[in-house]
Amino acid sequence: QQPVQSPQAVILREGEDAVINCSSSKALYSVHWYRQKHGEAPVFLMILLKGGEQKGHEKISASFNEKKQQSSLYLTASQLSYSGTYFCGTVGYGNKLVFGAGTILRVKS
Amino acid sequence: EAQVTQNPRYLITVTGKKLTVTCSQNMNHEYMSWYRQDPGLGLRQIYYSMNVEVTDKGDVPEGYKVSRKEKRNFPLILESPSPNQTSLYFCASSLSPGDGPEAFFGQGTRLTVV
Numbered sequence: 001q002q003p004v005q006s007p008q009a010v011i012l013r014e015g016e017d018a019v020i021n022c023s024s025s026k027a028l029y030s031v032h033w034y035r036q037k038h039g040e041a042p043v044f045l046m047i048l049l050k051g052g053e054q055k056g057h058e059k060i061s062a063s064f065n066e067k068k069q070q071s072s073l074y075l076t077a078s079q080l081s082y083s084g085t086y087f088c089g090t091v092g093y094g095n096k097l098v099f100g101a102g103t104i105l106r107v108k109s
Numbered sequence: 110e111a112q113v114t115q116n117p118r119y120l121i122t123v124t125g126k127k128l129t130v131t132c133s134q135n136m137n138h139e140y141m142s143w144y145r146q147d148p149g150l151g152l153r154q155i156y157y158s159m160n161v162e163v164t165d166k167g168d169v170p171e172g173y174k175v176s177r178k179e180k181r182n183f184p185l186i187l188e189s190p191s192p193n194q195t196s197l198y199f200c201a202s203s204l205s206p207g208d209g210p211e212a213f214f215g216q217g218t219r220l221t222v223v
Contacts, residue, residue, distance in 0.1 A: 001168050002151065002153070002168070005151075032211070032212065034212075040216075040217075041199060041214035041215060041216050041217055042152070042199070042214050043214075044211035044212065044213075047211065087151060087152060089152075089212070095140075095159070095205070096142075096154070096157060096165075096167070097140075097142065097154075097157075097201075097203070097212060098154055098167075098168070099144070099151050099152035099153075099154075100151050101149060101150055101151035102151045102152075
């Protein structure tokens with residue numbers, strides 16, 4: 001049921017780029033992306049609806065390939081504030097929001 | 110201010126002692142859900158509710174109960190807590206998970222069962 005995220009963890013230096021992938025075995029209606037700082041609640045980044053659209057949020061963008069049931073989150077020119085755990089959440093035709101295991105991102109100066 | 114409020118934030122209890130974690134939202138959202146977060150396993154859904162009096166099991170419902178008598182409240186009940194239910198719990202609400210917009214999360218409840 002849970003979507004599969006990769007990689008499990010990534011360490012970057014400031015200014016480097018990263019890609020986090022999310023894939024599901026089920027047909028998807030939408031994909032959500034959230035970021036969680038240590039000890040805090042997850043915070044919404046963006047949602048992508050079926051249709052293969054790509055969305056952006058500052059230097060963070062994402063794509064959704066509906067046919068492959070995959071989404072990718074792109075972090076460009078990473079900053080220290082990008083550190084945290086990133087979760088993708090998928091919604092299939094049961095209209096239930098299910099999250100992956102998360103990707104730990106650490107940005108070093 | 111739009112928010113989801115969970116109480117308590119921290120709770121230590123003993124095995125078998127019934128407890129309730131409350132969740133309340135002020136955004137008139139129809140969809141509410143409970144997740145537990147454990148290291149390496151991410152956010153796993155316990156129960157969710159599409160509207161008042163409509164609830165359904167998520168991926169890990171064993172040992173939990175919920176009710177949705179009012180739109181704003183969605184309490185999580187542990188009738189007989191066990192140590193394997195020690196976890197960080199989050200309540201979330203949204204208008205509709207499929208169409209968006211975003212889901213709002215409560216601040217979390219860290220539960221320890223000894």
